[in-house]
Amino acid sequence: MRRSILILLVALAAGLSLAPAASTAVKIRVVATIPDLKALTEEIGGTLVDVESLARGTQNAHELEIRPSLMLKLRRADVLIENGLELDAWAEVPVQGANNPKIVRGAPGRVDVSRGVPLLDVPSTRVDRSMGDVHPQGNPHYSLDPGMAPIITKNIVDGLSRFAPESRAAFEKNRQVFLERLDEAMARWARAMEPHKGAKVVVYHPQWIYFLNRFGLSQAAALEDRPGIPASPAHLTRVIRQMKEEQIKVIIVEPWNDLKLATRVADEAGAKAVVLASMVGGVKGADAYIAAIDHNVNALAQALR
Template structure:
């Protein structure tokens, strides 16, 4: 590559213009368990970090099949960023199969992105399998609150700095710049949803409590009776009746959820289904962590009108 072109590319990349694309001078090979964490790692890592993800955006991230191709991704990785709180417990089996001790719990290349995040819905009593897929450490869908990104990216930068100490300042600068952009965007999202403050919605799976709480909306019920288990007819009948009585207009569904069932519940309750992106890549055009909220905020505001 001609020197001048290299110089221009380097300058653009340090300005954060060239966010996408495979960085030629990457010093760290990172893998994130989910697409949200991949995007956040890219945003703070810039051209210094090459990032891959284990789960795809169109997958239900609770439930990813452990395949040899995923283990291959981890074999040469310097850093693994996991969601934690048992959302991505399957990632542990991938690590076990990858034979890369750096990525084991407590290893130099291991980042638990949930460390320090204020966790919602931590169960008070005992949790057992009869309750469905209840997460004993609390609701794991914290990346859907943009405010948690400050903590999550601090954890990521700490991990990146452990494996590439010379680049600490670059990571910290990029993180500050990203949080600045995120803060401005969050003010915009808050404004868009302001008119619907206090609105009650029903969700398919209990993925949205962080998102709804951040923007002043309320979760009135869930289609899933117990997480991860098909709902009983009695539960659905009660839910439909409640939606009619409370005039609930919107049912939030993830692209991986049961569309037919959601449509049936919404129809009987005179409500509508809105499909939101549960993670980056879940819906066409949602390619970054900022896109995720742009899309979800606008789609939800449109549905609540």
């Protein structure tokens, strides 16, 4: 009798001590459309989140093939983090297919992190989308600029806290720790780019403007005729002439774009083509947010030297 009571008490104690552990083990299921937002959400959410990205770092984030696997990820999501400005407008199709009311547009679990970002390249006239222009609401590639991370992570804290208000303090703390690390890195990046202030570069797809602006460089031209429109021979001839006239030394190429073509143009202009990580995971070693910016700053500074 006494023994069975003892067993019961032990079982009860074990049950009680297991209960809190079991509840904290349930992580918030977050889906991010692009790896930059996955990386930043992991910084903010820490052990409280389980994050997946729909796009991979080596892909063109404008054009994602919609496969059933995307829909499966979205079906189980508590929160969907999106870039906005139509970069990831393709996500709407698998969201509809996933039939998950938590993440439909307007639901608390739908988080557009472009809120509050000071936009560049906003068209002053109406963009003709029949021509395929992929930046109709302004340049959507703001996450490449580490100076935007404070705004993005603020939006992530707000979004995650709508789902888990009890964890807001933990998210805020993680954000502060991350921003301190980012500040240190920013000082290092500013030093590396200081000698190249004022330099002009050519880009393949016009997605580096926020990054270049941050460090005092500028985009002289893009190999694409317009955002998302392939380069025409006549346009490339003009770019090569301009590069020679303005002594432009570097063409920035995205991992998903045509490196051979960029290298041919660079050779003709007496410049070099350098591949930067257009998203986290785009090149080897760029597997976290700060690591990706590290790669981009170092590779660009070296190419400009």
